[in-house]
Amino acid sequence: MSDRPSPRSTRVTAQALDVLFKLEAEHLAGLLPHRYGLDLAPIRRHLPTELPQLDLHLERLDHVFELEDGSILHLEFEAAVSAADLRRFVRYGLALLESYPDRTIRTVVFCGPGTGQVPLPLDGGSLPYRLEGVAVGVQDGAATLARLRTLAAGGGPWGEVDRLDLVLLPLMRHNLGTEEVVREGLRLAAALPPPDQPRAMGALLALAYH
Secondary structure, eight states, X not given: OOOSOOHHXXXXXXXXXHHHHHHHHHHHHHHHHHHHOOOOOOEEEEEOOEEEOTTSOEEEOSXXXXXXXXXXXXXXXXXXXXXXXXXHHHHXXXXXXXXXXXXXXXXEEEEOXXXXXXXXXXXXXXXXXXXXXXEGGGSBHHHXXXXXXXXXXXXXXXXXXXXXXXXXXXXXXXXXXXXXXXXXXXXXXXXXXXXXXXXXXXXXHHHHHO
16 A cells, blocks of 8 residues: 555645645735835735636635725745746736726735746736736845744744744745755744744745645
8 A cells, every 4th residue: 555645635734734824824915015115005804716717717826815905915926937927827817807896906926036037017007907026036045044043042022024034934045955944944933922833834834835
């Protein structure tokens, strides 16, 4: 008998990670204006990420939120962003425009180190749609790890930016492999206050899974 996990158990694991990541993604999205200078209203609620299409297929987006100003925020996390990915994200944006008419749709793509060039902002013109990229992959992962290790060793309080950087570690520039980065991130997450640990760990694992 093979020791390989069954497809059912794999799906359950991915689903569990997704639930944890949704909880942490709301926190991450709330930090975007402060950390990356994006002009966004506060989050009102998390929206469904599955969009039924007329050709009878289901598009699965990373995260979608309704903001307090009524606009829709769509987040994507990618280690490497290609032209095909950008076309896919624009399709997602058009599908969101169909699902939420009379709303402004904004896609923010977190770009990892495999992205050759972070996408320039795309404006839909007469369509209320905008896509922009955040260059997480240019951030020095080794320096961030060193800073977070010092913070954890000293037992000091974790700021919001520290938590954000911890969760986004897999998308930063590293000499280490992804698995090693995630393992180190999980060890550091154990230094967070107990209520925050499961969400941060789940977000790290889910981001690496993606």
